[in-house]
Amino acid sequence: MTNPYMKRAQAALIGDSGRKSERRVAKVMKGRLTPASGAMDSAKGDMKLSRTHKFLSEAKSTTADTMRLELHWLMKIQSEALANSAKPLLTISFVGPDGKLRGLKEDWVCMPRSCFDELTGE
Numbered sequence: 001m002t003n004p005y006m007k008r009a010q011a012a013l014i015g016d017s018g019r020k021s022e023r024r025v026a027k028v029m030k031g032r033l034t035p036a037s038g039a040m041d042s043a044k045g046d047m048k049l050s051r052t053h054k055f056l057s058e059a060k061s062t063t064a065d066t067m068r069l070e071l072h073w074l075m076k077i078q079s080e081a082l083a084n085s086a087k088p089l090l091t092i093s094f095v096g097p098d099g100k101l102r103g104l105k106e107d108w109v110c111m112p113r114s115c116f117d118e119l120t121g122e
Helices: 004-028 071-083 113-120
Strands: 047-050 054-062 087-094 108-110
Touching: 004 047, 004 054, 004 087, 054 071, 071 087
Parallel strands: 054 087
Antiparallel strands: 047 054, 087 108
């Protein structure tokens, strides 16, 4: 039988590593975190980046060796970016419990092909 306290403690640890990773990614990418991780109607996405283009990013991380890509993540960030006149991004990070990268030298960034084509001049 599983101890309910241990399940809650494990869930808190997983959430904590994700929040730490979000802060780390925002700092590295020179982005601005969205309050409440995009939960408010007026502030969507996890992070905003303003460079030569305006981006809205959803940050996903895992302490596991695999991550399932979910369609609703892509649909959500694409819809929110469109509503904010921004280009959608999805950052993917494989991290340790401390939120620091594990196994890779940098985070991965995904975007729709049309954005890639625009940015590369195709």
